[in-house]
Amino acid sequence: MRSKFAGRIKNIEISGIRKAFEALSGDFFNLGLGEPDFDTPEHVKIAAMQALKSGFTSYTSNKGIDELREAISAKLYRDNNLAFSPDEMIVTSGASEALHIAIHSVVERGDEVLIPNPGFVSFAALTELAEGKPIGVPLSDDFSISAEAVKEKITDKTKALIINSPANPTGAVESEENIKALVDIAHDHHVTIISDEVYEQLIYDDLKHISPARFSDDVITVNAVSKTYAMTGFRLGYVAARSEYTEQMLKVHQYVQACASSISQKAALAAIAGPQDCVVDMRSEFKRRRDFAVDALHDMGMKFKIPKGAFYIFPRVSDEHEFVESLKRKRVIVTSGSTFGSRGKNHVRISYATSLANLKHAFDIMKGIVRGD
Ligand SMILES: Cc1ncc(COP(=O)(O)O)c(C=O)c1O
Structure with a gap:
């Protein structure tokens, strides 16, 4: 029988990032989001x-x-x-x-x-x-x-x-x-x-x-x-x-x-x-967070390339699904690397588009997981 829906649509998967967010309920420390947490100027x-x-x-x-x-x-x-x-x-x-x-x-x-x-x-x-x-x-x-x-x-x-x-x-x-x-x-x-x-x-x-x-x-x-x-x-x-x-x-x-x-x-x-100082301010805050995240991940002994731009870090982990799930149980969200293609396997995407206080809390929890506490 002819399919009711076009193959080109049926074969496309709903974005893994969206799926993960829509399944969340309650409060989380969200390091999964790909958008600035700042207010619009x-x-x-x-x-x-x-x-x-x-x-x-x-x-x-x-x-x-x-x-x-x-x-x-x-x-x-x-x-x-x-x-x-x-x-x-x-x-x-x-x-x-x-x-x-x-x-x-x-x-x-x-x-x-x-x-x-x-x-x-x-x-x-x-x-x-x-x-x-x-x-x-x-x-x-x-x-x-x-x-x-x-x-x-x-x-x-x-x-x-x-x-x-x-x-x-x-x-x-x-x-x-x-x-x-x-x-x-x-x-x-x-x-x-x-x-x-x-x-x-x-x-x-x-x-x-x-x-x-x-x-x-x-x-x-x-x-x-x-x-x-x-x-x-x-x-x-x-x-x-x-x-x-x-x-x-x-x-x-x-x-x-x-x-x-x-x-x-x-x-x-x-x-x-209009004036571009808002861009300069946001960039310098993102840089502060990037530096903070880089130090925190180095402290944990994680392996990653220091990101030079955007607001993501993409460290390697031994098992991305286990890592993502352990963090989620402690109410911290990061995105599985495979979401971004086969070569993302056993990586996670950490977004630092969130406050330093949130980052600090999330990295403390991550540290516990990495050390197997
Ligand atoms: C690389 C890249 N291109 C495009 C977009 C989509 O941008 P917009 O919100 O303007 O549609 C994103 C959003 O995450 C992105 O990361």
Whole structure:
């Protein structure tokens, strides 16, 4: 009998992260979350309230309001050394939708998409939704995605390569040299790069974020205000790419989304065009927590790479499920490494997007478990 539901949907698993959260009840020390615990900056909230009060509550242009696209264009130039006109971008409902329209517009049935393994859960799922085939590229020991590893996985079906620096779940940051090598490989094999840059502002230790689009026109840059400005619930992101790409992506965006929320667009405008000290403050607090977490894990004798960006640490453990469950029994939540791909096995993702007090409590409990108390 014919199945009632489409195979491309049935075969996709509900995200392991969501499943874990939805099963929780009561109070937990949550080191599983992938979102800043900070409040949205006041001037951003005011902009959203003003949008509401002034009745700015209708559909906007599909691409997004002009002022916001102008602000994004200026931001890309200021922060990323990228020259994209306001016509070369689409404002989306978060980076999630941005990734969806990027993948959907380049991937056909059977096309292969190279994704980091371990990597953010949506990369594989969105590829499957587009009836493409996610191909995991094993990360190096330092969690970077090397050009050699990518080259080994390229076939004549490879259509896209997803780069995510700083990375979820590892916190790795790619060097300029490596980004250039990846761009070269992609260019040689006519592969489009989709660059997920949602953590670009969360880099520590004087490293610099490098956008692949600096070196090639065949790059779709994905970003959002979600992580940078503690605005995950506003659902506001964007893609920037040459117009041959945005013209195709706009069709998907137009029919599945129409436009991003008008209120969130005004809030994002205040965030991107407004004062950036809130970003500096949040970054320095995340760095404090990163340093605290690194010291605590070193103290426990855990093995891990020091993360250079985002707000995650990805230590190795002997049995991830046992570790996750023992912590959960003591009301501390972390995420199993396998959630992020086969190479995440026997790791856990610890998010330090929570207060130092929570971190201290959670690490005390973890210490007891590691020592077998
Ligand atoms: C690497 C990465 N890309 C995209 C997203 C989704 O961002 P948004 O909330 O803007 O849809 C996340 C959220 O965790 C992420 O970690």
